[in-house]
Amino acid sequence: MVMDRSVRQQTSSLSFVKNIVTIVGGFGSGKSEVSVNLSRYLATTCDQPVSIADLDIVNPYFRSREAAERLQEFGVRCIMPEGANRHSELPIILPEIRGAIEASATGFGKLILDVGGDDLGARVLSSLADAFREGSYDLLLVLNANRPFTADVAGCIRMITEIEGASKLRFTGIVSNTHLMDETTGTIVLGGLELAREVGRSAGLPVVFLSAERSVLDEIEVDALDLPVLPLDRILLKPWERPGS
Amino acid sequence: MKGNEAIAEAALRAGANNYFCYPITPQTEVAEYLARRMPEVGGVFLQGESELAVANMLFGAASTGKRCFTTSSSPGISLMQEAISYMAGAQLPCVIVNIMRGGPGLGGILPAQSDYYQAVKGGGHGDYRLPVLAPSSIQEAVDLTMLAFHIADKYRNPAMVVGDGMIGQMMEAVEFPEKYIEPPLPPKDWAATGAKGRDPHIIKSLFLDPVALEKNSQVLHEKYEQMKRDEVRFENYSVSPENEALIVAYGTMARICQTAIDELGSEGISAGLLRPITLFPFPEKQIYDEASKKNIKAVLVVEMSMAQMFEDVERAVVGKKPVHFFGRTGGIVPTPEEVMSAVRRSLGAESGAKRPRKKS
Known part of the structure; x- marks a missing residue:
């Protein structure tokens, strides 16, 4: 597929793909879906082992831990609470996560950190901030322009300031992930990208990639964007939804 | 949102x-x-x-x-x-x-x-x-x-x-x-807004x-x-005179049943859904009317609970047709496949009933 090739060329050459990719953003921006798809993408394209850690201590449902089985099929190591704790809303931070951050920061292996929404969710990072080494990680803001509190530049800047304050880490880039669930269109995706770029200019951050559902990307001239694109296959589905439907 | x-x-x-x-x-x-x-x-x-x-x-x-x-x-x-x-x-x-x-x-x-x-x-x-x-x-x-x-x-x-x-x-x-x-409402002339110049309103x-x-x-x-x-409100999905089965489900459970109905259709089983939007008042007359239709062989109630709405559906159907139940609890959400099986079982098209309750 043309789409896949463009992604492969561009994403694999991206400098942002440091060993640790920390995915944060507003509540409901699509962080988990981006994290899960990015993990799968890296597992199938890069020659290092890939791990994903679910650090979501805010959301009780639709977390990346629900995709663990499918990710393991792709060889992704999933660091997530086990057994009954999987369904707990307690802020569980597995001790392995610190170890994984230190290992990836100093050596080998890609690590995706899927963090809970807003500054509340990002606060968990502050307890781990000393394990991150400067330059070893990316901190990416997933931006959905259709969410109530990130619909304009001012709202996004507030989100960036609040998350940086809570996490004690600095952003390195923005992921444009604007969507309206099943009602997403190419126009909506492009409108969101425009906002992401404005926010980027205002905050001094690059837009590092655009992500959108594969079927919606068909409506867009992806090559004209001059930006890497991560096509999403929805993995965190509602119980009545079928993959690819 | x-x-x-x-x-x-x-x-x-x-x-x-x-x-x-x-x-x-x-x-x-x-x-x-x-x-x-x-x-x-x-x-x-x-x-x-x-x-x-x-x-x-x-x-x-x-x-x-x-x-x-x-x-x-x-x-x-x-x-x-x-x-x-x-x-x-x-x-x-x-x-x-x-x-x-x-x-x-x-x-x-x-x-x-x-x-x-x-x-x-x-x-x-x-x-x-x-x-x-x-x-x-x-x-x-x-x-x-x-x-x-x-x-x-x-x-x-x-x-x-x-x-x-x-x-x-x-x-x-x-x-x-x-x-x-919204449509006009009567004035709230009963509210406790300060009794200056009038008798106090007693709310008790x-x-x-x-x-x-x-x-x-x-x-x-x-x-x-x-x-x-x-105030009775409800919605029908895929209701037609050919239906053999009527499913009654509410909330997101109804959407899972819709997926099941669509997929049953492709294997030649015709089922429809009546989704109560108001649980009280309950659309009992509408359920009775649907269940009474000539082709309906069974009514299936699907819930994320242990046969609670089932009792109201049974009451609405008043023995006109057999009423079956399928549900999961504990936070486990029934899958479309499970609902499809339950429909087949209630029509006698699949044996090994899991937990059907039968009336009539």
Whole structure:
């Protein structure tokens, strides 16, 4: 597929793909879906082992831990609470996560950190901030322009300031992930990208990639964007939804 | 938007600027959202010290005639029952949203529908009912939350919106009306707004005189009879004269049944869905009419609980057709495959019934 090739060329050459990719953003921006798809993408394209850690201590449902089985099929190591704790809303931070951050920061292996929404969710990072080494990680803001509190530049800047304050880490880039669930269109995706770029200019951050559902990307001239694109296959589905439907 | 946020915004758009809450998963985002939005609209956001406090704050706020509401989840709603009964007795309008989780007791945090009896059959003490609205999508959660305030005011009675945890947690696109216009309501000439220049308005549920207490119950009863006449809401999916099976399910469970119905169609099994939108008043006549159709061989009730609505469907069908049940609990959501199997079993097309209950 043309789409896949463009992604492969561009994403694999991206400098942002440091060993640790920390995915944060507003509540409901699509962080988990981006994290899960990015993990799968890296597992199938890069020659290092890939791990994903679910650090979501805010959301009780639709977390990346629900995709663990499918990710393991792709060889992704999933660091997530086990057994009954999987369904707990307690802020569980597995001790392995610190170890994984230190290992990836100093050596080998890609690590995706899927963090809970807003500054509340990002606060968990502050307890781990000393394990991150400067330059070893990316901190990416997933931006959905259709969410109530990130619909304009001012709202996004507030989100960036609040998350940086809570996490004690600095952003390195923005992921444009604007969507309206099943009602997403190419126009909506492009409108969101425009906002992401404005926010980027205002905050001094690059837009590092655009992500959108594969079927919606068909409506867009992806090559004209001059930006890497991560096509999403929805993995965190509602119980009545079928993959690819 | 996320369901919980959409419900919060819908309440604001319906003019409900007084919100009292105590956090509990899976609905805490309502409070999170309103903690930010209420100051913007000059409303009251108050986190009480417990659900008991919250429910009695509602009593106070409702007495002033202002629109007010709370949101909680199953165990929290249990704690509010006393005040809900008091508000029904004192004829006070307010809205209570229950984003249901698995029970009984502390249960779990995953989706469930096991508070059906509590919502529909009372929950608190005394001869009272609550109009209960059950959305199956985020858009409907918005529309029904707004409607709940209208119904509460219209009947001077607490109204309840029930969603399983999925309704609170999932995200869907929503549209809010540009300008919310609702049908005219009677003036709140009963409210406690300061008795300067008039006799005080007494708002209470205490009637020591048995004649007065019985009179109060009769007034309430007449309101509930009027709700049964005027407020029944439901939706049909894929209902046609060829159908052999009728499924009755509400909330997000109904959407899983729709997927099952679509996929059964491709294997030549024709089934339809009747989805109650109001759980009280219950669309019993509509269920009876559908079940009575010549081709219908079986009615199947599907719930995320252990056959609670099943009893109301059985009552509605009055033995006309066999009524079967399929449900999962504990936060386990039935899959479309499980529903398809249950339909086949209820039609006798698959053996090894799991837990059907059969009448007739």
